[in-house]
Amino acid sequence: MAKGTIIQKIIDAHYMAGDQTSGKPVGIRIDQTLTQDATGTMVYLEFEAMKQERTRAELSVSYVDHNMLQNGPENRNDHLYLQSVAQAKGIYFSPPGNGICHQVHLERFGEPGKTLLGSDSHTPTNGGLGMMAIGAGGLDVAMAMAGKPFLLSYPKVIGVKLHGGLAPWCSAKDLILKLLSILTTKGNVGSVVEYFGPGVASLTVPQRATVTNMGAELGVTTSVFPSDTVTKKFLKAQGRGEKWIELQADDQAEYDQVIEVDLSTLQPLAACPSSPDNIKSVAELNGIDVGQIIIGSCTNSSYRDLAMVATILKEQRVNQNVTLAISPGSRQVLEMLSRNGMLADLIASGARVLETGCGACIGQGQSPASNTVTVRTFNRNFAGRTGTKSDQAYLVSPETAVAAALTGKFIDPRELGIAYPEIAEPEKFLINDNLIIPPLQSTDKVEIIRKETIGAPPENTPLPEQIDGKVVIKVGNKITTDHIMPAGIHLKLRSNIPAYSQVVFECFNVPDQPTFAERAGAIKASGKHGIIVGRDSYGQGSSREHAAICPMFLGIKVVIALTIERIHMANLINFGILPLFFARDKDYELIEQGDTINIPCVRQQLTGGNKLLQAQLVKSDGTALSLELTHRMSDEDIAIVLAGGRLMHS
Numbered sequence: 074m075a076k077g078t079i080i081q082k083i084i085d086a087h088y089m090a091g092d093q094t095s096g097k098p099v100g101i102r103i104d105q106t107l108t109q110d111a112t113g114t115m116v117y118l119e120f121e122a123m124k125q126e127r128t129r130a131e132l133s134v135s136y137v138d139h140n141m142l143q144n145g146p147e148n149r150n151d152h153l154y155l156q157s158v159a160q161a162k163g164i165y166f167s168p169p170g171n172g173i174c175h176q177v178h179l180e181r182f183g184e185p186g187k188t189l190l191g192s193d194s195h196t197p198t199n200g201g202l203g204m205m206a207i208g209a210g211g212l213d214v215a216m217a218m219a220g221k222p223f224l225l226s227y228p229k230v231i232g233v234k235l236h237g238g239l240a241p242w243c244s245a246k247d248l249i250l251k252l253l254s255i256l257t258t259k260g261n262v263g264s265v266v267e268y269f270g271p272g273v274a275s276l277t278v279p280q281r282a283t284v285t286n287m288g289a290e291l292g293v294t295t296s297v298f299p300s301d302t303v304t305k306k307f308l309k310a311q312g313r314g315e316k317w318i319e320l321q322a323d324d325q326a327e328y329d330q331v332i333e334v335d336l337s338t339l340q341p342l343a344a345c346p347s348s349p350d351n352i353k354s355v356a357e358l359n360g361i362d363v364g365q366i367i368i369g370s371c372t373n374s375s376y377r378d379l380a381m382v383a384t385i386l387k388e389q390r391v392n393q394n395v396t397l398a399i400s401p402g403s404r405q406v407l408e409m410l411s412r413n414g415m416l417a418d419l420i421a422s423g424a425r426v427l428e429t430g431c432g433a434c435i436g437q438g439q440s441p442a443s444n445t446v447t448v449r450t451f452n453r454n455f456a457g458r459t460g461t462k463s464d465q466a467y468l469v470s471p472e473t474a475v476a477a478a479l480t481g482k483f484i485d486p487r488e489l490g491i492a493y494p495e496i497a498e499p500e501k502f503l504i505n506d507n508l509i510i511p512p513l514q515s516t517d518k519v520e521i522i523r524k525e526t527i528g529a530p531p532e533n534t535p536l537p538e539q540i541d542g543k544v545v546i547k548v549g550n551k552i553t554t555d556h557i558m559p560a561g562i563h564l565k566l567r568s569n570i571p572a573y574s575q576v577v578f579e580c581f582n583v584p585d586q587p588t589f590a591e592r593a594g595a596i597k598a599s600g601k602h603g604i605i606v607g608r609d610s611y612g613q614g615s616s617r618e619h620a621a622i623c624p625m626f627l628g629i630k631v632v633i634a635l636t637i638e639r640i641h642m643a644n645l646i647n648f649g650i651l652p653l654f655f656a657r658d659k660d661y662e663l664i665e666q667g668d669t670i671n672i673p674c675v676r677q678q679l680t681g682g683n684k685l686l687q688a689q690l691v692k693s694d695g696t697a698l699s700l701e702l703t704h705r706m707s708d709e710d711i712a713i714v715l716a717g718g719r720l721m722h723s
């Protein structure tokens with residue numbers, strides 16, 4: 074087990090309950106929480122349903138950054154609810170236009186050594202500041218605001234020892250892409266990544282934040298950098314120098330695994346369609362035509378990233394065969410670029426400047442043409458996430474992206490033949506918090522605005538005595554929460570569960586055949602229980618608890634897979650869906666959509682202390698076979714599932 078690590082120090086300082094042994098559940102105190110609007114409405118509805126008066130965290134911030142198209146009244150209705158409920162519950166409110174939650178939190182609120190829980194999977198971005206920052210389902214964030222411990226499995230620590238410094242045209246993005254090529258997106262549940270070694274000092278806080286942000290794609294609980302003099306300088310430049318503390322692993326720290334990376338040997342890399350771990354060097358992609366480039370998102374839209382792009386594009390024109398869009402991560406960055414003239418350089422080059430927010434990253438506009446290459450500095454390229462089914466999305470650094478914008482092709486940016494712009498970190502960032510609405514001292518008289526599109530979280534029924542199940546769908550490996558619960562044009566339905574449920578697994582619907590929602594609805598109406606069967610790494614990606622709430626609403630009672638990702642598994646438990654695993658891999662092969670799976674005396678089997686559950690599979694021709702299923706839940710998790718979810722569990 075790891076010793077003397079930063080993670081161990083933060084867990085020690087926040088310990089509330091449980092076991093400090095690898096793999097065992099440990100409960101920690103959460104200092105700060107963050108929410109974004111697409112998950113946030115449910116968080117605050119749940120917080121209200123829990124009859125909580127005021128957040129008990131030291132600091133809670135509610136951001137609006139995802140749903141900003143305002144195509145119909147739903148988005149603005151959500152914003153009004155979020156602003157008023159923030160005022161009523163003692164929470165800071167960052168309105169639309171102020172920026173993406175992770176970037177703004179890094180700039181204005183994050184503090185080394187503290188814990189942060191956020192209802193967004195990229196919350197680990199603030200690990201770049203030396204925080205233990207974890208993404209979770211909304212209900213877990215609501216519980217943390219209610220002062221309850223956050224339970225995690227005591228992590229294994231993967232130490233990444235950095236040497237040297239980045240060469241020109243190579244980027245922090247290339248470091249995390251390199252790690253994705255080594256560790257991949259699966260198999261890392263229950264681990265954290267901790268950076269150390271002489272190379273750490275060569276990376277600025279925004280560069281570190283790029284690395285910890287996309288650490289989410291590894292499936293680890295979080296990623297963290299030390300808090301050193303570089304961190305001190307960043308906080309000072311943000312006018313928050315007093316928040317700095319030093320935080321380093323012990324010299325003798327022991328890690329469960331160590332990976333060594335010499336930053337000076339990194340080369341420009343790209344994650345190819347359609348997984349963040351499908352890595353190739355940009356040199357290998359040389360010459361491939363590109364149709365669209367987008368630079369920004371919570372991964373790569375620091376002042377330095379966009380200033381570097383603006384400097385390269387100054388007095389140039391983007392290639393006539395591409396479109397280039399810039400999505401700045403925060404108003405701070407956009408305002409700095411506009412005041413120093415760089416925004417004008419971007420506009421003059423033909424870049425299309427988008428509003429600060431998630432935008433294209435979550436499929437809100439800028440969908441590429443069919444079967445064309447889109448090159449993005451984002452963190453996810455799951456098929457169809459762009460809003461185009463046949464998309465070919467590549468994830469790259471801003472350096473590689475701007476090279477493609479100039480040439481219309483993939484080109485190793487080192488081949489551009491121009492001088493690499495050295496952009497110094499600002500000594501002082503432009504600080505303008507005038508949009509942030511601070512919490513009120515007394516919240517007695519605040520009226521919560523609840524328009525008709527804001528619905529209460531749905532109720533569930535307790536787990537029945539026996540599962541009389543039908544397989545509504547059987548899916549393969551690496552099913553993401555984008556597959557389960559699409560975002561894009563449906564994102565505005567996040568506060569309306571009955572409507573949003575209609576698009577569960579939409580990408581697998583077959584024309585002229587009943588949809589997933591229709592099949593699940595028919596099974597529910599017949600008094601039976603819906604079952605989802607998945608393979609490896611089920612529920613990757615987003616923290617959206619809707620990927621559990623909407624299936625629950627449609628009558629799904631059980632998910633069986635080979636492996637289930639951390640946040641999704643917690644969401645299933647929170648909403649009373651039983652997460653089970655195949656004890657024998659071959660059992661997965663036996664099952665087809667429409668088969669019957671019965672789990673007799675399921676409540677008794679779960680509470681009997683045995684991790685193995687007996688079940689029966691009945692094929693459509695009547696053949697009956699036995700299945701061996703296991704569970705990985707704590708006693709508390711079992712109690713929650715038996716009750717039908719956390720809101721039903723007193």
Ligand code: MIC
Binds near residue numbers: 111615
């Ligand atoms: C994402 O990047 O997929 C999102 C949209 O930010 C999600 C949250 C959501 O689905 O609302 C995430 O990463 O958790």
Ligand code: SF4
Binds near residue numbers: 173372452
């Ligand atoms: Fe927003 Fe994209 Fe970041 Fe998710 S990954 S928070 S959608 S910018």
